[in-house]
Amino acid sequence: MKIYWILALFLTGTSSVSVVLNHPTSLPCGNCENVVWRKIFPIEATVADCQKRKCIIKESFRQRFNVMHEENNSLFLKSAKYNDLGQYVCSCDGIDKHVNLEVVVPINVTVVELRNVTLPCYADTQSGVSDVTWLHNEKKALYYTTKGAPIPGLGYEERVSLTEDGDRDGDVSLTITGVQQTDAGLYRCFVRDETAKGYPHAYMLHVISKTR
Template sequence: MAQREGNVGEPRAGNQSQVARGGALFTRLLASTMKICLILVLFLNGTSSVSVMLNHPISLPCGHGEKVVWRKVIPINANVAECQNEKCVVNESFRQRFAVMHEKNYTLFLKSAKYNDQGQYVCSRDGIDKHFKLEVVVPINLTAVESENITLPCYADTQSNVRDVTWLHDEQKILHYSTNGGTNPSNGYKDRVLLTEDGFRDGDISLTIMDVQKTDEGLYRCLVHDETAKGYPHAYMLHVKENPINAGGNQTEGNTNEKRIRIGLIFTLLLIIPFFVFLLCCKKTTTPVAESQSTTDSEPIQESDQKQSTRPFYSGGNTHVLQNLGMISHNDNFNNETTDSIETSM
């Protein structure tokens, strides 16, 4: 009997296991169905797709209403913020990086987007819903040299129903390719952007930018199938640096201008310096002459100056030099007396 009871119990356990597995499968199917239905509802209501780079800010505008509620519905269902009578309260789990301001149409502000912030957001105001699909982009950084070419690699499965490729630059469509219409670059990119030749057949939808300019900096994204699917890699952040040749040319031009300025200054100094030297020489030459003339005309000769003068005189056959005028007068008297005494004796 015990053996029979055991035999009977084994099928019961197996049935319970099968029921549990069936319940889990049903739950998964139900969840998937709900998500599909929700996506369809969002699609029918009109959903705005918004992209933001990782760690960058983003804002989702809503509109005025007496009561405004922000919710995140995919991949989770949670209230982000509620506003009533111009007072907004942000849920604690979103408070660190989210904010809502009634002064700006109850816009939802995200200070620094993280990867888990992507998903579906709904703003409900007075019975009107507004849907947003937020995508957080993690781009690959690339650096290009100005005036040169660069290729942004991207790949996608183009074997099935994919018939087109779109490249975006900062949300602006710069190139659209379709198997029916060929390649259509946007204004400003004509003859500057192209896809890999015959690459679409092999799944290579890489973008080549020719003659890179400073304005080409920014976010580039690769999309296929009417922009509903992503290529891989999906996004690039392009940085453009100055071409060393152009920089060298500018530097050479700057050096040439400096040399011209220096040569001009030197030439000016060479003209000015001789002129000042000439003026100084003329001043030194004219000053002593003027002083000597003024001294001769206005000041009499002093007696001490007369005594210091010397001149020759003749006495018989010898020449004597007198040191001063006083000696000259004394010798004249002596000669006269000698002549008188000689005449008397005769």
């Protein structure tokens, strides 16, 4: 059964959505009249059943979930809880679309503007790992491969770096120098083309204005 489920995801394709704990998000669907939203992993349950834009939200999901018809029947989540993570399926006029929801629980880090900050992250780099990616919100803050120098994201030029020779020891921590207000937000650490998470995986960076 599990092999069949994994094969089905491979054949139909799946999209991924990440949300910070207790924050809102939406899962995309499509433009159609009849929509059924289901959760299929780690539990199996119907979330919403909509026929011609009239929806019945199942009781256990009613307080936080809603279907947004004006946004192509997206499943809107008012405040994501940890148990909301998993695999969802939108059946749009009989055509299934798979969506994976990741609920991120970041570590809070506070830094004063213009100072430097290091976000620790570690990964097993001894088994063929050749790349590291740090995302700031959904954009790349830094990308590194063992075949070349680290590539900073737009706005991070000459301000971000990894631990020197860290890929040898499994230390892929990110240092930001001269922190700016625009640096605030969610940071996530990945290896293997963003398929594997580093540890710790996520930080929420808060930037305090420098007092004169």
